[in-house]
Amino acid sequence: MIFNLKSIALAGVGAIAVLLASGAAHAQSTTLTLLIDNGPQTVPVFEAYVAAFEAANPDINIELETRPGGGEGDNIVKTRLAAGAMADIFTYNSGSLFQAINPQQNMLPLTNEPWQADVQDSFKSVVTSGGEVYGAPYASAMGGGILYNIPMYKELGLTPPKTWDEFMANNEKIKAAGKVAVIQTYADTWTSQLFVLADYYNVSTAQPDFAEKYTAGEAKYATTPAAMQGFERLQQVHDAGYLNEDFGAATYNDGIRMVATGEGAHYPMLTFAVGAIEEIAPGTSGNVGFFAQPGNSADTNGLTTWMPDAVYIAKTVSNEEAAKKFLAYVASPAACEVRNATVEPTGPYLVKGCELPANLPPAVTDMLPYFADGGHNGPALEFLSPIKGPALEQITVEVGSGIRPAADGAALYDEDVRKQAQQLGLPGW
Amino acid sequence: MASAPTTARSRPSTYPVWFFLPAAIIYGALFLAPTFASLYFSLTRWTLFNSVFIGFENFAQFFREPFLIKGLINTVLYAVVTSTLKVVIGMGLALLLTSNIIARGYLRSVVFFPVLVSTVGVGITFTVLMHPTNGMINQGLALMGIKGPGWLTDPNLALFSVALVDVWKGVGLATVIYIAGLVAIPRDYYEAARIDGATSWQNFWHVTLPLSRPATATVITLSFIGGLRTFDLIWAMTKGGPGFASDTVASVIYKQYQAGFYGLSTAGNVVLFILIGILVVPLTMFLNRKQGHE
Numbered sequence: 001m002i003f004n005l006k007s008i009a010l011a012g013v014g015a016i017a018v019l020l021a022s023g024a025a026h027a028q029s030t031t032l033t034l035l036i037d038n039g040p041q042t043v044p045v046f047e048a049y050v051a052a053f054e055a056a057n058p059d060i061n062i063e064l065e066t067r068p069g070g071g072e073g074d075n076i077v078k079t080r081l082a083a084g085a086m087a088d089i090f091t092y093n094s095g096s097l098f099q100a101i102n103p104q105q106n107m108l109p110l111t112n113e114p115w116q117a118d119v120q121d122s123f124k125s126v127v128t129s130g131g132e133v134y135g136a137p138y139a140s141a142m143g144g145g146i147l148y149n150i151p152m153y154k155e156l157g158l159t160p161p162k163t164w165d166e167f168m169a170n171n172e173k174i175k176a177a178g179k180v181a182v183i184q185t186y187a188d189t190w191t192s193q194l195f196v197l198a199d200y201y202n203v204s205t206a207q208p209d210f211a212e213k214y215t216a217g218e219a220k221y222a223t224t225p226a227a228m229q230g231f232e233r234l235q236q237v238h239d240a241g242y243l244n245e246d247f248g249a250a251t252y253n254d255g256i257r258m259v260a261t262g263e264g265a266h267y268p269m270l271t272f273a274v275g276a277i278e279e280i281a282p283g284t285s286g287n288v289g290f291f292a293q294p295g296n297s298a299d300t301n302g303l304t305t306w307m308p309d310a311v312y313i314a315k316t317v318s319n320e321e322a323a324k325k326f327l328a329y330v331a332s333p334a335a336c337e338v339r340n341a342t343v344e345p346t347g348p349y350l351v352k353g354c355e356l357p358a359n360l361p362p363a364v365t366d367m368l369p370y371f372a373d374g375g376h377n378g379p380a381l382e383f384l385s386p387i388k389g390p391a392l393e394q395i396t397v398e399v400g401s402g403i404r405p406a407a408d409g410a411a412l413y414d415e416d417v418r419k420q421a422q423q424l425g426l427p428g429w
Numbered sequence: 430m431a432s433a434p435t436t437a438r439s440r441p442s443t444y445p446v447w448f449f450l451p452a453a454i455i456y457g458a459l460f461l462a463p464t465f466a467s468l469y470f471s472l473t474r475w476t477l478f479n480s481v482f483i484g485f486e487n488f489a490q491f492f493r494e495p496f497l498i499k500g501l502i503n504t505v506l507y508a509v510v511t512s513t514l515k516v517v518i519g520m521g522l523a524l525l526l527t528s529n530i531i532a533r534g535y536l537r538s539v540v541f542f543p544v545l546v547s548t549v550g551v552g553i554t555f556t557v558l559m560h561p562t563n564g565m566i567n568q569g570l571a572l573m574g575i576k577g578p579g580w581l582t583d584p585n586l587a588l589f590s591v592a593l594v595d596v597w598k599g600v601g602l603a604t605v606i607y608i609a610g611l612v613a614i615p616r617d618y619y620e621a622a623r624i625d626g627a628t629s630w631q632n633f634w635h636v637t638l639p640l641s642r643p644a645t646a647t648v649i650t651l652s653f654i655g656g657l658r659t660f661d662l663i664w665a666m667t668k669g670g671p672g673f674a675s676d677t678v679a680s681v682i683y684k685q686y687q688a689g690f691y692g693l694s695t696a697g698n699v700v701l702f703i704l705i706g707i708l709v710v711p712l713t714m715f716l717n718r719k720q721g722h723e
Contacts, residue, residue, distance in 0.1 A: 071687035071688065072687070074687070074689065075686070075687060075689075078476075078477050078478075078689065079477065081477075081478070082477035082478055100476075100689055102476065102478045102479075105478055106478070186582075186670070186671060189668065189670060245561070245562055246560065246561050246562045246563070246582075247582075248561065248579055248581075248582025248583075248671055249560050249561050249562075249579070249581065249582050390684070390687070390688030390689070390690075391496075391684070391688075394496075394669070394670065394672050394673055395672070397670055397671050397672045398671070398672030398673070401582075401584075401671055401672065403584050403671065403672050403674070404672065412495055415493075415495065419490065419690065419693075420688075422474065423474060423476065423689065423690055423693075425474070425481070
């Protein structure tokens with residue numbers, strides 16, 4: 001009976017394929033499907049990319065399809081890949097999440113595409129699996145650190161801190177002035193991870209081989225003092241009473257509004273948030289500055305960077321040539337121009353020849369020195385190791401709300417990491 | 430088959446066998462096959478792309494989950510709290526709504542109305558109402574000079590806040606079941622009790638309560654099972670948070686699934702299935718025990 005069902009299903013699929021093929025033949029053109037996440041900075045950009053690309057290639061027609069972000073989006077991507085029903089082209093994270101969707105089995109390698117020569121190696125390394133490069137960048141690099149309210153800093157005569165002690169001293173002054181020093185927004189749990197994740201540059205200066213040993217199961221958060229510091233810092237800002245009163249119920253949008261309008265001084269966040277300021281609190285993007293997460297010493301202070309999502313081609317692609325043509329366009333300076341005209345840039349580009357526009361918001365200009373000569377930056381742990389424990393955001397909510405002590409939280413996270421490493425089938429776990 | 434003895438049991442069916450085939454195929458393909466597949470996948474480490482057989486390790490891992498024990502306790506607590514409140518409040522409302530009060534029909538629909546509203550919609554609405562500083566509940570309390578708690582952000586309170594919303598939403602159904610149960614009690618009993626000079630309390634305790642036992646059994650079973658596998662309301666309101674404070678078994682399973690631990694979450698579902706069985710089968714047997722002796 002199952003055999004029968006299968007053949008019926010196959011016949012159905014065949015019929016649909018015939019219909020589609022005949023439809024395409026009538027239109028005398030190729031149709032590609034493109035699955036993107038529904039983020040406010042993804043949809044308009046891809047609409048503009050597709051419009052420009054279709055104008056230049058009238059014989060190729062691209063249909064956009066959106067999916068949610070976060071864990072729900074991960075499941076859609078994984079399910080569709082596993083079922084062989086993925087769109088021809090799709091966007092997805094780089095780094096550890098990219099490693100979890102089995103690139104070698106599901107995606108088309110793009111190592112030998114001519115445009116790869118213009119893509120920075122730092123990006124290629126986070127979309128590489130088994131020696132093959134699979135993705136093209138469509139956005140700019142980001143920094144993880146602390147957004148701050150410039151007018152409040154001016155009013156209180158503060159300067160952006162380079163060490164954690166300076167940061168806490170600033171917080172004390174802000175609190176003494178009767179204002180909210182640190183904004184936290186735990187209703188959107190992912191925002192709670194920043195103090196831990198953005199501390200990674202500091203971890204790597206103290207212990208350069210942490211990522212390697214962590215991946216091999218030899219280094220743990222709970223037993224590596226430098227790594228544990230992120231959890232301790234998260235707890236410190238809560239215990240000192242620096243947080244906004246509604247930190248447990250506030251959302252990411254609340255956080256951006258608060259730091260932009262001066263309801264709070266500091267908001268630990270990725271710089272992609274800069275692109276959302278104008279939408280949430282119009283006319284205030286000039287009020288928001290940025291600094292890297294302060295560390296133990298001013299000399300080694302540096303920025304933890306995040307690589308943007310990438311565009312990939314599914315192995316089940318209907319027209320390889322056309323799909324590759326689109327990726328070549330996305331990874332070109334022409335596409336960066338389109339992007340600049342569509343959304344606010346959030347950091348430096350990763351493709352040679354892409355330029356940032358002249359009038360950048362201060363949070364982005366504050367970020368550029370870390371990338372310039374003499375500046376320090378390094379990738380976040382999720383781009384150096386395939387393992388990121390999925391429960392980190394709940395654990396950091398607990399530590400950051402005073403429910404669980406930092407040491408306990410770090411140990412719990414180590415457990416979570418072990419589970420993920422086993423799921424990935426890594427050796428040594 | 431046709432030659433079998435013609436007892437009632439083996440009499441040939443009125444309908445030919447192929448008549449049952451469509452239903453059997455749908456049931457087999459959409460229910461039986463996935464059930465057995467999930468039993469198998471719960472014994473594997475499964476990434477959707479491939480699976481490795483690992484025996485009972487998923488179950489061991491599931492019971493090692495630091496949040497799981499809390500999730501189990503929370504689940505049972507939630508089920509007990511919501512079903513108790515639904516029984517007590519549902520019974521009270523049903524007594525009120527079967528007595529001769531003004532606008533009875535209107536009030537009955539008001540009580541039932543929340544049952545019809547989407548759970549996620551209710552969850553989101555109450556999340557806004559329960560906001561610790563801007564929510565209407567705490568602003569109302571502030572007018573009376575009371576500083577309201579963080580309903581959903583206080584780890585000790587979050588689960589109970591969600592349970593209260595669950596009761597608000599579900600009590601209408603319990604009330605309707607009780608109304609049906611109360612109306613079905615023959616008036617003779619009350620008349621006999623009145624002749625014996627029973628007070629209204631005695632009336633309730635010795636007549637209404639015992640005779641509404643079938644309704645009570647239905648309400649408890651329905652709301653207890655509902656409470657055990659509750660997910661949508663918790664996910665809409667707290668996502669198991671803050672931290673893991675309001676996690677239930679269902680939300681723990683969902684999070685494993687979301688994180689891509691497909692084998693582990695399948696194992697979790699098998700555990701939840703067994704847990705519901707262990708708790709509900711004896712409960713139903715206990716509640717229906719005396720029904721025959723009515």
